[in-house]
Amino acid sequence: MSESIRATQGIHHAGLTVPDLRAAQRFFTEGLGFETVGEVPDYPAAFVSDGAVMITLWQAEDPERAAAFDRRNAIGLHHLALHVPDADGLDALHQRLLDRGDVAIEFPPEPLKGGPTRHMMCHVPGGIRVEFITPAHA
Secondary structure, three states: OOHHHOOOOOOOEEEEEEOOHHHHHHHHHHHHOOEEEEEEOOOOEEEEEOOOOEEEEEEOOOOOOOOOOOOOOOOOOOOEEEEOOOHHHHHHHHHHHHHHOOOEEEEEEEEHHHOOOEEEEEEOOOOOEEEEEEOOOO
């Protein structure tokens, strides 16, 4: 399909089911500086945005019985990757997440496959994998 007739224009939002809605919401708002842009208390759900992407957080109906996602054996979201503007910002974010105490760092900032792009991976409250990536600038 040629570029002139692409059917989509980037991601509008990602929906994540979480075991603890408020903990996940705090991670995005307090940890990453997202803004809460809406809520549906009856569902329950919260909508958070960094101004470029919106993430819908849905409370699992029965978190105790919900199966944790296994990225190697389940169909679905392997991870969510969020853009970080530069390497200094990635390093600062890594430290901020370490200081929170509710985030499991899978690996700290490192070159992606030995190249100039850097990334890190963590598991946010509830276990969802999130990658933070800063592409190399030409």
